[in-house]
Amino acid sequence: MVARNADDTPPRLPRPERVAAFRTGLSAESRAAAYLIAKGYRIVARRFRSPVGEVDIVARRKGVLVFVEVKARSTLDGAAESILPRQQQRIAAAASAWLAEHPDDVQSLIRFDAVLVAPGRIPRHIPAAFETD
Numbered sequence: 001m002v003a004r005n006a007d008d009t010p011p012r013l014p015r016p017e018r019v020a021a022f023r024t025g026l027s028a029e030s031r032a033a034a035y036l037i038a039k040g041y042r043i044v045a046r047r048f049r050s051p052v053g054e055v056d057i058v059a060r061r062k063g064v065l066v067f068v069e070v071k072a073r074s075t076l077d078g079a080a081e082s083i084l085p086r087q088q089q090r091i092a093a094a095a096s097a098w099l100a101e102h103p104d105d106v107q108s109l110i111r112f113d114a115v116l117v118a119p120g121r122i123p124r125h126i127p128a129a130f131e132t133d
Helices: 016-038 076-081 085-101 103-107
Strands: 042-050 053-061 064-072 109-117 124-130
Touching (some): 016 053, 042 085, 064 085, 085 103
Antiparallel strands (some): 109 124
């Protein structure tokens, strides 16, 4: 039996390149999480989603709550260049949503980090990769 949508049409399958990008992103997030754990961070959440944005990793270390953006590209420099201001705003908005859902975290020191991932390279962690208003 073939699954159908509400209007009785077959569901549209995602394009292969979208599936590949999704899997690459999941792999990069797993590598970034493992790298952060090795550096002494405790992962609080992965892929936190809110109506206003998403945070790849929420982590803690020494009283600091860290919202981490993970970027995977063919080079580490390319990954660094791909964190655009509009995306930073969405991450900050998602962080605000996190704080609204977790009021105990409001008093924490907060930081926005990035972890850059490229094939065959050790991930690069950039503490305080960007600031928000």
